[in-house]
Amino acid sequence: MKAIKLSLFLVFAYVCAPLLHAASLPDFTELVEDASPAVVNISTVQKSDSQTLSTPFGQFQGPGGEELPEIFRHFFRDIPQFRDRPNKAPRSLGSGFIISHDGYILTNHHVIKDADQVMVRLNDRRELEASVVGSDERTDVALLKIEADDLPVVPLGRSSELKVGEWVLAIGSPFGFDHSVTAGIVSATERALANENYVPFIQTDVAINPGNSGGPLFNLDGEVIGINSQIYTRSGGFMGLSFAIPIDMALEVSEQLKGQGFVERGWLGVLIQEVNRDLAESFGLKKPAGALVAKVVPDGPAAAAGLQEGDIIVGFNDHDVVLASDLPPLVGRVKPGDVAELDVIRAGRNKTLDVTIGHLPGEKGDKPANVEKKPVETSRLGLVVAPLQDEQKDKWNIVSGVVVERVEDGAGARAGLVRGDVITMLNGERVETLDQFQRIVADLPSGRSVPLRIVRRGNPMFIALKSE
Template sequence: MFIEIFESAMNSKLKIKSLGILSLSYLILLMTPLVQASSSLPDFTELVEESSPAVVNISTVQATESERNSPLGQFGAPDAEDIPEIFRHFFRNLPEMEPRPKRAPQSLGSGFIISGDGYVLTNNHVVQGAERVLVRLNDRRELEARIVGTDERSDVALLKIEAEDLPVVKVGKARDLKVGEWVLAIGSPFGFDHTVTAGIVSAKERALANETYVPFIQTDVAINPGNSGGPLFNLDGEVVGINSQIYTRSGGFMGLSFAIPIDVAMDVAEQLKSQGHVSRGWLGVIIQEVNRDLAESFGLDKPAGALVAKVLPDSPAQAAGLLEGDVITAFNGRSIALSSDLPHLVGRVKPGTEAEMDVIRDGQRKSIKVVVGLLPDEGQELANLSPVEPATVNRLGLKVEPLAEPYREKWNVRSGVMVTEVADGAGARAGVVAGDVITMLNGIQIETAEQFGEVVDELPTDRSVPMRIVRRGSPLFIPLKLAQN
């Protein structure tokens, strides 16, 4: 009896021991990939040690609103204690003459040194409106900086501090970056100097609203207020971008950060240094995105390219023979996937240089050479409109009228008809509204209301066709499709 109990216990002990060995082995197998993964993660310590001395904190002193508006403030009115006693009673009622606290510099951003003699790159919005700019170096020295030049369109500013033999960053090439590659940022978020954060490149050549001339690098590197103007490094310790913007709903980091490619920033810096302003290339076209329906209406294989909605008069595009309705698919050998790809490619071309475009016109591919012009400083103004006179009905459910001469001059429209009423039908489904001026339909220039009706009568019902309209002064192509009876 005891022998059986002993044998049973021993067998149970052996089983438990065996299970323990198996569990331990399984745990080791599970841990092995994690250990290997952690050992393969990049070590940023050497990069930070070598690069951080060239990263600076930027503080500014901003003029207050009262000082800007004060007739004495613009001349730097003295404090009361600086005025001799005999004169003080003359200034007793002037608020500018009363003792006031000295304004302390506020830490607003970051920057980095690009030359040993003291040139510093940062964002335009970091120093915009500043009375004084202070640069704090890695060794805790604070030096007043001179603003050499700023460029609002690219959000780049070039500063100069008086110093010699300064540490400098290594400048890389943003175009060599690959999506998924490790990158690292050094800056002063919330005023905490030389804070290091890391992540990967999430996307390249990203277009942002109202940022036409910068193909941003998107990353998931933690960027917060104060990081603006700081460098973005690759694993070789080279600067590949300037941290500029974040996408946020909370005011803090949410995993979407955007950096200005260093290629763009250095080109801007060179122009600011040599001529004090930035010159950009210009075609003189208004473009729009090509969606699926427009691609079908223009006979394209896929929705890609920049659709020319308007060719501006006396522009390089007009001189080159570019037409409204052309789809630009490549510029100087670079493919145009999105319409937002075109402006920054054109902008980086030196004015007066000949460039080549690939376009699709009437379903046919052709090459057009253009001499790129100089981007003007002022944009075009849009006008309001109001329809007049009786109209003609057509099968789109639209009522149109001849375009009056004053509107032709106001909006620079050569020909077309004005929509005065929109009923249920293909026009309404396409998004046409009263007040739109229809200038082209299915590739045919519209001259009169009668001709427009004839073109409408000949429209096919099996596919989308392009319609060009001018709405509140802005040209736009929309796809139009008649329902089959």
């Protein structure tokens, strides 16, 4: 009898296990039904006189000729039939979502970039031409407007309340398949990507492909918490890493675009770098953390507040700065003219500075420069160095330092110094002349890392130097 009961129990468990597992998973059907009407398909028309089309995936050289380097990619597509037809207008597909009943739509900047015409296809199959209210390349956010009334809208949530492990869902038009739905979980928040300094991305494992750009990312309450923007891929398709712009930031940007057509960002006026283990040791820190100030822009907000090269920023307006990438988004979101509080470590001591945030200026590319041969001096670091000339000071905007002419075997080579580096600070002391440099080197402690500031091809940075 016991054997029969046990057998019945095992059969029951076997039959019910899949049902119990399914019951533990979220049901997205109601969410999709409610949200889909406010998700739109976006196509753009651009004039093209060449058979080779430039896209975020590389240069298409005709069918089968794609170049797909391994990068973080924006993802929309050019319809294939236009690739081999010169002098036609290629149509690029992306997604978007309606945020107001009178026709304001959020999407990505790269979806509508350089477009001559933007068309929006609604859920009811209507196609309307959209005007670009404003577009911001730094955050990859664009605000569109179509002339229509009583449109369905998506509810908007708060990305700041998002937690790792939450279920999320994306709706978009991958490869032109309208209103495709994919789901996954939040893999990380406030993720920094290469060359994307002002966006703390939401990382997910939601399947995202070309055409999903600009589409909404929903939480389980049916609220938009992000705009799908980028993927990391080796093949050009989805590989399990997708990134979304937090909706809190997107709305801040869209409000400025709507109000003035452009975005104002805060600017601190510093160049920063990561604090690794060796640098942490050289600065006497217990652990590698913070943003190391490699350069203070003359006459900038940081300079006016008394920030110095070699300071380590560990806090900004009560927010911890653990990684260097944490700082730019925090500064960028402060209104120019407002006063912010900086927590820094200077020479091993904590210090608080008040800084009036400035306007972020336009980017200026650093131009590489060649170092002229000069009379040289040697040092115990295995370096041959020369005085810094006036033309070099002007070209690289450097006040003082010595130029590395040759790197021989020794501490300098092990630290990664190369010919052409300009040494401007060593062990917390500014380098003014060759004689002073030699004196500083002679006084260096043996077997312990000290901070060394250099300017390499116009770019300042700190490295850790350990002399024998």
